[in-house]
Amino acid sequence: MTTDTNPQIGIIGLGGIGHHHAERLADQPAELIGGVDISADARESFREQFGVSTYEESDELFEIADAVLITTPNRFHEQYAVDALEAGCHVLLEKPLAHTLESATRIAEAAEAAEGFCMVGFNNRFAAAVEVIKQQQANGRFGDLSHIDANYVRRRGIPGRGSWFTSKEVAGGGALIDIGVHAIDLALYFLDFPEITEVSGATRSQFGTREEYAYIEMWGDDIGPDGFDVDDSATAMLRTESGQTVSLDVAWATNRPTNNEFVLRGTQAGARFDRGSHELTIYEADGTGIDHLTDAEIQTQAVDTHKAELRYFIEHVAAGEQPDQNTVAEGLAVQRVIDAIYRSSEQGKAVSLETETPAAIPSE
Amino acid sequence: MGDVKLEAITKRYDEVTAVDDMNLDIRDGEFVTFVGPSGCGKSTTMETIAGLTKPTEGKVIISGRDVTKLPPKDRGISMVFQNIALFPHMDVFDNISFGLRLRDYDAEEIQRRVDHAADVVQLEDMQDRMPEEMSGGQRQRVAIARAIVRNPDVFLMDEPLANLDAKLRVHMRTELQRLHKELDTTIIYVTHDQAEAMTMSDRICVINSGQLQQIDPPLVCYNEPANTFVAGFIGSPSMNFIEGEITNSGFKSEHFSVEFDPKALNVDLGRTVTLGVRPEDVYETTKTEFVDDRTDPISAKTDVLEPMGNEVFIYLLLSEDAEASMDAAKADDQLLMSTDPDSTLGEDEQIEVVLDRNKLHLFDGVSGEAITHGLAPSTADTPEAGTQAD
Numbered sequence: 218m219t220t221d222t223n224p225q226i227g228i229i230g231l232g233g234i235g236h237h238h239a240e241r242l243a244d245q246p247a248e249l250i251g252g253v254d255i256s257a258d259a260r261e262s263f264r265e266q267f268g269v270s271t272y273e274e275s276d277e278l279f280e281i282a283d284a285v286l287i288t289t290p291n292r293f294h295e296q297y298a299v300d301a302l303e304a305g306c307h308v309l310l311e312k313p314l315a316h317t318l319e320s321a322t323r324i325a326e327a328a329e330a331a332e333g334f335c336m337v338g339f340n341n342r343f344a345a346a347v348e349v350i351k352q353q354q355a356n357g358r359f360g361d362l363s364h365i366d367a368n369y370v371r372r373r374g375i376p377g378r379g380s381w382f383t384s385k386e387v388a389g390g391g392a393l394i395d396i397g398v399h400a401i402d403l404a405l406y407f408l409d410f411p412e413i414t415e416v417s418g419a420t421r422s423q424f425g426t427r428e429e430y431a432y433i434e435m436w437g438d439d440i441g442p443d444g445f446d447v448d449d450s451a452t453a454m455l456r457t458e459s460g461q462t463v464s465l466d467v468a469w470a471t472n473r474p475t476n477n478e479f480v481l482r483g484t485q486a487g488a489r490f491d492r493g494s495h496e497l498t499i500y501e502a503d504g505t506g507i508d509h510l511t512d513a514e515i516q517t518q519a520v521d522t523h524k525a526e527l528r529y530f531i532e533h534v535a536a537g538e539q540p541d542q543n544t545v546a547e548g549l550a551v552q553r554v555i556d557a558i559y560r561s562s563e564q565g566k567a568v569s570l571e572t573e574t575p576a577a578i579p580s581e
Numbered sequence: 582m583g584d585v586k587l588e589a590i591t592k593r594y595d596e597v598t599a600v601d602d603m604n605l606d607i608r609d610g611e612f613v614t615f616v617g618p619s620g621c622g623k624s625t626t627m628e629t630i631a632g633l634t635k636p637t638e639g640k641v642i643i644s645g646r647d648v649t650k651l652p653p654k655d656r657g658i659s660m661v662f663q664n665i666a667l668f669p670h671m672d673v674f675d676n677i678s679f680g681l682r683l684r685d686y687d688a689e690e691i692q693r694r695v696d697h698a699a700d701v702v703q704l705e706d707m708q709d710r711m712p713e714e715m716s717g718g719q720r721q722r723v724a725i726a727r728a729i730v731r732n733p734d735v736f737l738m739d740e741p742l743a744n745l746d747a748k749l750r751v752h753m754r755t756e757l758q759r760l761h762k763e764l765d766t767t768i769i770y771v772t773h774d775q776a777e778a779m780t781m782s783d784r785i786c787v788i789n790s791g792q793l794q795q796i797d798p799p800l801v802c803y804n805e806p807a808n809t810f811v812a813g814f815i816g817s818p819s820m821n822f823i824e825g826e827i828t829n830s831g832f833k834s835e836h837f838s839v840e841f842d843p844k845a846l847n848v849d850l851g852r853t854v855t856l857g858v859r860p861e862d863v864y865e866t867t868k869t870e871f872v873d874d875r876t877d878p879i880s881a882k883t884d885v886l887e888p889m890g891n892e893v894f895i896y897l898l899l900s901e902d903a904e905a906s907m908d909a910a911k912a913d914d915q916l917l918m919s920t921d922p923d924s925t926l927g928e929d930e931q932i933e934v935v936l937d938r939n940k941l942h943l944f945d946g947v948s949g950e951a952i953t954h955g956l957a958p959s960t961a962d963t964p965e966a967g968t969q970a971d
Binding site for chain 1: 596666669670682
């Protein structure tokens with residue numbers, strides 16, 4: 218049951234993901250108090266469904282909210298996040314942090330200077346299997362991690378062409394920035410966010426650009442290739458300061474089976490986690506008795522990761538404490554990798570991040 | 582108070598030591614520039630001062646306070662980065678005042694500080710402009726104004742001009758010097774551009790492989806470099822280096838010798854040394870009227886000529902089989918000479934050159950540390966009687 222002392226939460230950006238979060242707020246010790254969208258239709262439908270005030274301008278919401286969820290298209294993250302932080306609100310910002318590295322850096326700077334905090338919506342962190350992996354890693358079960366395979370590959374799954382997702386100007390990129398962001402985040406999270414020193418990558422636009430793009434389902438309306446100027450797949454290799462590697466494969470569309478697999482290779486044990494099915498297996502070898510191999514299948518509860526993420530956010534808002542994870546510094550580290558992959562693809566060669574000054578990354 | 586002290590700062594990543602036992606003492610009001618090649622540790626050192634990176638060992642002391650464990654916002658510093666970090670949805674006033682508004686300053690104080698900062702960077706009439714309506718230089722001035730309004734003890738500037746075109750960069754160099762004079766606040770400035778370092782700084786801090794090489798006024802770094810690294814890094818084009826050894830009569834290399842008394846310099850016979858000479862201290866024998874004390878003539882053949890307008894760079898080959906290399910400064914059989922623009926020398930001409938003995942540098946051949954800058958006057962009876970290389 219909620220009370221008046223529960224955090225007062227507003228949502229900015231009342232599209233699909235805004236509704237998705239609003240529905241999940243219902244079970245939380247928090248009060249949904251309003252929404253903001255520049256579209257009158259979006260405001261009306263949100264008002265009708267959730268029975269709260271909606272506004273065209275965010276200032277009015279900032280005056281009454283303790284915290285806001287920002288679920289706008291990527292390009293508008295910065296203005297709402299920065300203004301919310303300035304107004305003293307805490308922020309949960311949907312991934313990616315921003316549409317460009319520069320914009321992400323400015324958000325990070327604002328968050329560093331503000332009293333409120335900014336958390337980034339990497340919801341996959343809250344999958345039970347991911348929590349098991351992190352704890353087993355902390356216990357030393359894997360030894361030293363040397364390599365991660367990070368896959369987020371759809372066979373067919375380009376969002377409606379003509380939506381903001383397929384516009385470089387608004388989204389900042391395509392498959393890589395939309396879903397690759399999750400794969401990069403999880404890989405870096407498993408490795409405890411090491412310094413990335415080199416990135417080599419390629420991005421492609423091979424399906425969204427076709428008139429005859431064949432698919433079974435599509436999210437949103439499709440106006441065809443005229444509404445598509447972003448990448449629909451990306452492959453990359455990342456190298457860390459201590460020589461660890463990450464192999465990344467991302468696609469909205471490919472001619473291969475769907476792949477949601479994350480494989481961790483450690484010196485003592487390895488693991489395979491399927492982000493889609495939440496299956497987790499740990500692979501070990503032992504010489505007790507006779508040399509043998511062990512595949513341990515880990516069963517966990519199915520968790521609604523968005524709901525778990527919201528709970529974590531609200532707990533920290535209520536306590537007025539900076540979250541330890543999904544921080545803006547982590548969001549910025551992921552954004553640097555995305556930016557480096559796009560640059561590497563454009564230049565046709567590996568790019569070194571070693572000698573670059575990281576933009577103002579708050580270390581706290 | 583805006584003095585900055587680094588006490589034995591070391592920053593190690595797993596296998597890499599980015600900053601190695603750095604000790605620095607920067608005085609209140611100084612303009613100090615960190616220079617060095619990419620990856621030398623200058624930015625990491627700056628980040629350590631800023632609090633963006635925590636040192637593995639050592640202390641950072643700002644204005645007498647140990648700030649090693651404090652977050653950036655509590656260190657009394659303001660930072661300006663090369664990425665022009667203005668909020669695109671805010672006008673100049675809102676961009677400059679952002680930090681003050683976050684800290685709930687009252688409106689009058691905010692207006693007063695913004696007016697002053699805008700005045701300092703000469704943007705008084707542009708407070709309602711949006712960033713997209715401004716040039717790169719104007720935007721960078723807004724970023725500097727944003728740093729000014731916080732009244733920091735220390736400004737940290739990391740390559741703030743790197744994204745500007747060459748002409749604007751030179752202009753902004755002057756602007757920053759004027760700003761420094763006006764504010765009288767400590768500025769620590771990172772650049773890989775040694776021309777920026779030479780022109781703006783009270784002192785230059787040369788860093789290589791995470792280690793402090795020298796911290797001195799620009800001309801001291803230029804005229805009395807502490808080692809071959811500083812000698813090679815400061816000055817463009819680079820100083821010529823010639824490997825050789827100490828003999829009874831001085832320095833001997835494969836292609837020429839320089840006479841001096843090794844005892845006077847307290848160097849052992851047979852010691853491997855590097856002779857350093859800047860291109861402007863190499864003269865044609867016909868143009869030595871301003872050189873009081875010169876070496877014996879050295880035979881050379883002109884190779885490539887680079888007319889720069891105000892001077893000409895001439896690549897000289899010291900032996901028949903010498904091949905022109907990109908890095909003439911480091912080749913023992915080549916010398917780079919800078920001469921006046923009306924030189925009539927052409928390519929492939931056999932000439933003789935001398936070196937200004939007062940401007941010669943000797944470095945230890947192994948450690949690279951400086952042994953002496955300028956050689957005592959030649960003791961030979963006549964300048965021509967010296968040993969010509971075989």
